[in-house]
Amino acid sequence: AQSVTQLGSHVSVSEGALVLLRCNYSSSVPPYLFWYVQYPNQGLQLLLKYTTGATLVKGINGFEAEFKKSETSFHLTKPSAHMSDAAEYFCAVTITGTASKLTFGTGTRLQVTL
């Protein structure tokens, strides 16, 4: 079975600083990896995904993530945080043959301060 671990339930950065949200996965077969963002009382919005091909994936709102098989990681980064980035971020994994069911991490709440 696949799983996801997000290190740090809360991350606080200053506006303009680098954002780094960590995600490690466990999977016995090549995974497909996702980052979603959730604003209060809203559903989840896809930021980016890795399925195959280039391991550095660019998403919306200036976010990107790099799939590192050797480290079983898929960390999310953004060079310069904006106040509007404050939200909950979820890493998720699925594998082929599971009907695209997503297994989510417990989430990281990003706070952006002035």
Added chain:
Amino acid sequence: DTGVSQNPRHKITKRGQNVTFRCDPISEHNRLYWYRQTLGQGPEFLTYFQNEAQLEKSRLLSDRFSAERPKGSFSTLEIQRTEQGDSAMYLCASSFNPRGGRRDYGYTFGSGTRLTVV
């Protein structure tokens, strides 16, 4: 394309009552998923449909839960005899899974129905 629509957005019910939620997926999407999200946790898979067929149910889905997608379009999730532990956000998502084709793996989630059982 108006996205995935869920109704109601909020539902407060007394313990023991039945509740029903509705999800309208993106019209051309053949797969529909239900997830449950409790406070401070990531969403957990409940069940999914391929067209009108319910193909998998999680062990989280007790006998008090039932989901339908009668015509392969909208779906309903009913909870009978609600318990306080059912309080959560119920999320619906849809996707297009082409037969024999390359999958996109990209879901579109609705805004969810927040259930509070008092």
